[in-house]
Amino acid sequence: MKYRRLGRTSLKVSVIGIGGGSFNPNKDPNLTIEEANEVISHAVKSGANLIDTGKEYDEKFISKAMGKNKERLHIVTKSEARNKKEMIRDIKDSLKKLGVGCIDIYQMHMVQSVEDFGDRLKNGVVEGLHEAKKNGWVNFTGIFSHRIEVLIEAMKTNDFDVVTVLYNAGHTLAEKLFKYTKKYDVGVLVAAPLGNGILADPKVEEERPNPGAEIMTVQNALKFILSNNNVSSVLVGSRRLEHAEENFDIDKIEWNLPETERRKITEKIKSFLGEKFCRGCRYCEPCAExxxxxxxxxxxxxxxxxxxxxxxxxxxxxxxFKQKAQGIKPCTGCGKCEPRCPYGIPIVKELQKAYEILSD
Ligand code: SF4
Ligand code: SF4
Incomplete structure (x- = not known):
């Protein structure tokens, strides 16, 4: 495993970190502590020293799944708190659930817009983070948002040591952020490196993929991101041991691909997925209806x-499964989400087709 400096925190973090989004028993009731432990143990054995989780992912479950590996991992967690009181409450709650005396990195989570960021700032969320830092409950502050303009505003306040951003071979808007992370020496963590699971063949058991899927590899997706030196660590989710074995197989990863090689990766992706495909950036969400x-x-x-x-x-x-668990509503075709998509996806038409093929 290779390690990079995480901005001004000066932590040396593994270039591949453990994405905790795959360990959410609320969304994945079949997941057991043993399975999650197997994945985490493999990642730690491969040299990973960073794990990401969140108040919404079930920190108690992750704490148990980390087991003895906890001592070897820097923990990143986050909360959607909207004011100082909520932030302090959530941090104390996370400390208890994670069973630690101090959390390495605590982040503001799911900041939806610049206005939302401004409101939370006014309501003392960042003040709460600083207070927690002063009290020794957290070591470093961070922010996670799907929207680049929010993260740029956040960098300008110089209140954050770490930022988590969506960045991958399909979704490169994050490149606008890097001049700010460099200026303020903020550590960059990358979430959704596989573009919500579409940039690499998920290798589903008992089904054969279409021809051509073999060019969609985890290694290519990670190479693309890690060739950018602004990135300190990529958080990769692994649901099962075999996924972890592939995701942490870092020997195949080239660290310094020239721009021409990076472009070849994006061309390959387009040749398989087409020019217009949903990148999973979530700019269109939440659904207006x-x-x-x-x-x-x-x-x-x-x-x-x-x-x-x-x-x-x-x-x-x-x-x-999602329909039963979440009661997915049918799209009304109001079209309000379409102008928010930076990739011009005709969302209404695409959703109609999706419902048609997936529900028969
Ligand atoms: S078009 Fe459909 S998905 Fe988009 S905002 Fe309207 S109801 Fe939601
Ligand atoms: S439809 Fe567009 S905005 Fe929504 S997740 Fe996909 S690429 Fe992003």
Missing amino acids: FGGSLPISDILKLKILYEKYGYKKFAKWQFS
Whole structure:
């Protein structure tokens, strides 16, 4: 494993970190502590020293799944707190659930817009983070948002030591952020390196992928990101041991691809997924009519798994599971989300098609 400095925190973090989004028993009731422990143990054995989680992911579960590995991991967690009181409450709650005396990095989470950031700032969320730092409850402050303009505003306040950003071979808007992270020496963590699971063949059991899927590899997706030296660590989710074995197989990763090679990776992706495909950036969310009950990017991802990868049974099963668990609402076609998509995806049409193929 290679390690990079995480901005002004001066922590040396593994270039591949453990994405905690895959360990959420609220969304994945079949997941056991043992399975999660197996994944974490493999990652730690491979040299990973960073794990990301969040108040919304079930920190108690992650704490148990880390087991003895906890001592070897820097923990990043986060809360959607909207004011100082909530932030302090959430940090204390995280300390208890994670079973630690101090959390390495605590982040503001799911900041939806510049206005939302301004409101939370006014309501003392950042003040709460600083107070927690002063009290020794957290070592470093951070922020996570899907939107680059929010993160740029956040960098300008110089209140944050770390930022988590969506960046991958399909979604490169984050490159606008790097001049600010460099200026303020902020450590960069990358989330969703596989573009919500569409940039690498997920290798579904008992189903054969469509021809051509072999060019969609985790290694290519990670190479693209890690060739950018602004990035300190990529948080990769692994649901099962075999995923972890592939994701942490770092021997195949070239660290300094020239721009021409990086471009070849994006060209390969386009040759398989087409010019216009949903990148999972979530700029279109939340749905103006139904909020989280219509997870636009998750549905469009299932459409890609069905149509492009050919994992028809799997995609349909996932859709019906989500429908039962989350009660997905049908899109009304209001069109309010479309102008928010930076990639010009005709969301209404795409969703209609997705419902059609995934629900029969
Ligand atoms: S077009 Fe559909 S998905 Fe988009 S905001 Fe309207 S209801 Fe939601
Ligand atoms: S539809 Fe567009 S905005 Fe929404 S997740 Fe996909 S690429 Fe992003």
